[in-house]
Every structure is written in structure tokens, then in C-alpha cells.
Amino acid sequence: MPPPAPKEEPEDESWLATYADAITLLMAFFVLLVAVSKVDLAAYEEVAEGINKKVNKKEYKTPLNELKNEAANIVAETTDGKVLKLGVDDSGIVLEFDSSTFFLPGTATIIDAAYPIIASVAELVNSPQYQIFNMDIEGHTDDDPISTVQFPSNWELGAARAASVLRLMNENGTDIKRMRVLSYAATRPKVPNRAEDGTPIPENKAQNRRVVLRIHQQPFEYSPPKYVPVTSIARETEQATGDAPAAAPQNAPPANQPQQ
Numbered sequence: 001m002p003p004p005a006p007k008e009e010p011e012d013e014s015w016l017a018t019y020a021d022a023i024t025l026l027m028a029f030f031v032l033l034v035a036v037s038k039v040d041l042a043a044y045e046e047v048a049e050g051i052n053k054k055v056n057k058k059e060y061k062t063p064l065n066e067l068k069n070e071a072a073n074i075v076a077e078t079t080d081g082k083v084l085k086l087g088v089d090d091s092g093i094v095l096e097f098d099s100s101t102f103f104l105p106g107t108a109t110i111i112d113a114a115y116p117i118i119a120s121v122a123e124l125v126n127s128p129q130y131q132i133f134n135m136d137i138e139g140h141t142d143d144d145p146i147s148t149v150q151f152p153s154n155w156e157l158g159a160a161r162a163a164s165v166l167r168l169m170n171e172n173g174t175d176i177k178r179m180r181v182l183s184y185a186a187t188r189p190k191v192p193n194r195a196e197d198g199t200p201i202p203e204n205k206a207q208n209r210r211v212v213l214r215i216h217q218q219p220f221e222y223s224p225p226k227y228v229p230v231t232s233i234a235r236e237t238e239q240a241t242g243d244a245p246a247a248a249p250q251n252a253p254p255a256n257q258p259q260q
Contacts (some may be wrong), residue, residue: 055122067215068093074124092133092216095121099141099161099209102107106146110168116167122172125215135169135179136214137162142205143186143193159183161211165251178219 068086071093075086083101087094102114110118125133139158151157162181170176186193191204 063129063132064092064217067124067133068126071095071121071215074117074120076155078120084117089214091218092152092214095215097165097211097212097213099211100206102166102211104159106110106148106151106157108151108157108164110164115168118168119172122169122174123211125169125178126173131178132217133215134218135174136185136212136216137179137181139163139181139183139185140188140208140210140212140213141186142189142208144200144205154202156182158185165211165213178221200260 022103051222068088071086075081075084075095076212078084083098085096085098087096097114102110102117104111124130125135139160139162141154143154146152146154146157151160160180162183166176166179166181169179186208189204189208191207192201193205193208194200
């Protein structure tokens, strides 16, 4: 009589729980890593474009690349590349307006010759495919102090020049909700305003006087502050400390009656 066949023991699958836990932790780690990282969108699209050309042998088109190419055409058609400069940063596209050319000296008044250039930029960003982009308009100055009734300091001058560009773009159809104005005055120079011995460098000062238009896909987030009445704060403080308002003396004279 043949011996009985050995019983098949069920497979031990307890390791799957540990494996699943490890995979979940790895996923959470990478999600956290992406959440706290600063993504360089311009570099990302350049890398994606290069990979696409190598793998698919096709042209890789994205809104950012298309916008950059069309902005380059505006720079080439309307200026010599000196009064209006095009670049990229880690968030998107940068257009730099030369203040010495676009504004009357010491004012926020845009000269007539600059109107068509700004209107062309507005027409570009107004296109339906570029509605996902927002714009930061920055005003920069040199370190020469200004003190007039209209502009008590370079902060007001930088803000007013950026606001003039915003207003003109809005007049040409750009949604006001897609733009915001920033003033940096002389705090972020491109090049030193002065030599080491303090001698002014006029050509550097001219470079630092500029309005920068940053076109990006970052949303404008705003949370209205929640105001708490001061009386509520005082009442909560009294309750927490156990203090109470001091009672008036019983024999104190009325408030309107002078003490003897």
C-alpha cells in the first residue's frame, strides 16, 4: 500500500503586509518630496522636449514653449533686443522693459513709442491658449534717491511704473485678476550701481532701471484675514488670567463730579 501523499501546506503570505507597508511609505515619501520641492518649469519642459525628440522623433509643443517663441518674435519685430529683453527663470518667461526707454525720466509716464510694444505683449497673453498664465509686474530703480511730491522715494516710483504697465495691459484686454504689481526699488540690482570707491556707474544704473514682467503658471492665492475684536481678546485674556476689572470705590464721587 503506497504511503499517503504529503499534505500541501498553505503558502505563507504574511510578507505581503510588510511589502505593502514599505511601498506605501515609499509613495508617501516621494509625494512629500514633490510637495516641498520647487519645480523649475522651464528646465522641466526643456528636458521633456529633448527626451521627446530622442524617443518619438517629434516636436514637443507646450504652452510655455509656444509662448516663449511668440514672445521672441515680438522682441525681434518691435525692438532691437536691448530695450525689451526676453529670458526664462525657474517659473516661466521674463520680459524686461528698459525704464530709460519706456518712461519719461523721473516719472511713471509711458512714452508714446512704447505703447505699441506693450499692446503687442498684451495681445499675446490674451490668446485663449495662454489664459493659464499669470503675471507679476516688478518695478526696479537705481540707487539715486528721489524725493518729490508724487514719488517720496524709489519705492513709490518703482510701484507706479509697474502699475502703469499693468494699467495699459488692462486697457488692451488683459484680465486684471491675472496681474499684480510689485516694487523692489533699488534692492535687487542686476549689476552694481557704483564702483567699490562709491563712484556711480551710469551704464549700470541704466540697466537697473527696469520693469520686469514675469509670466508664469503659479496661481495667485489670497486668504482674507480673520479679524478678532479687541474687546474679545481682552475678555479672553481676563478669563484666562482670572483678573477682573477693578471695582470703583463705594464712596467714589460720580465721574462728572470733581474730587475735593
